Amino acid sequence: MSTSGRDRLDGRRALVTGGSRGAGRAVVERLREMGADVWTSARTMPDGHPRPDRFIEADTSTVAGVDTVAARVSVEGPLDVLVHVVGGSSTPPGGFAAAGEEHWLAELGLNLLGSVRLDRALLPAMVGAGSGAVVHVTSIQGVMPLHDATLPYAAAKAALRTYSKGLANEVAPRGVRVNAVSPGGIQTEAYEGFVDLLARGNDLTREQAKQTIFDSLGGVPLGRFATPEEVADLVGFLVSDRASSIVGAEYVIDGGTVPTV
Structure with a gap:
């Protein structure tokens, strides 16, 4: 395969969750530049979205939202690329005592369980096809939690990191590569x-x-901080054939925020 071919995703179908803005939108644009047929999901489609036929309005933090996304993208067969970008925090400041039951459930649903449920719905077809690439966007808060307002978010992202590694070990022998991208701040x-x-x-x-x-x-x-485009470049690399032997890894993109040796 040529060098240029290893950078391309021509003929491959992709889904990016949380793809309406920020890093998610940049990932969608990057994968389209690489030649993929990209579906996007988010709660609301932005005005003037260039591909409304490839946009799914759904809240993937809910079971119903995941079912909606899975049903739409599965009509044309298995995906080749699945990128979970959706995430965020709505917990009020005030430390652990301010985070009530509803905040914990909301953060777990948005930042962990949505990815777990969507993987459960879509990966069997990818495994059946014997190929595919999955990226979970985690966070440096998984190892560097900020306690004032985002502890539930940090805990959910840490769980996503562990889940991603375990899933990678399970499905790699059947042709599906799973990796994680861990951003710090993004511009x-x-x-x-x-x-x-x-x-x-x-x-x-x-x-x-x-x-x-x-x-x-x-x-x-x-x-x-990293730009959305820099995060998208990393995701594009991981789902391309250039990364064909990378499995179960977590790539940190944080400008050196987390001290490492």
Whole structure:
């Protein structure tokens, strides 16, 4: 196979959850650039979405939402690529005592169980076809939890990391590769909005506000967060034939936030 061919996904079908904005949208665009026929799922389709015929409005944190997505994408046969980007946190600040039952259930549903259920629905066909690539987007909070408001999110992402590794070991002998991508901060529109809010609320410049965020993480040696496109490039590599022997790995993309040796 040619070098260029190993970078291509021509003729392959893909699904990206949480693909309407931020890193998810960048992953969708990257996989389409690589030649894949990409389905996208999110709770709401953005105005002017370029491929409404390939967009599924569904909440994959629920059983019904997963069933909706699985039924739509399965009509044309097994997927070749499955990327779970959907995730987030809505727990209020205040530490562990502020996280009630409803917050824990919501975070587990969104950040762990949605991926588990969708894998359970879609991977049997991939295994039956004897090929495929799956990526779970986890978080550096799986190993570096921030306790004030995102402890349930961090715990769910840590569980997703462990689940991803175990699943990889099970399905690799049958031709399906599973890996994880663990981002730190990402320069999304939401992040930029938070920087503006922090700057206005504390009479800081945007650079000072960003430094405040970096300091809260113990520093970011690179001096910036990853862009959505950089996360998408990593995902694109992992689902391509260039990564054909990479199984059960977790790739950290955080600018050096988590100290490693």
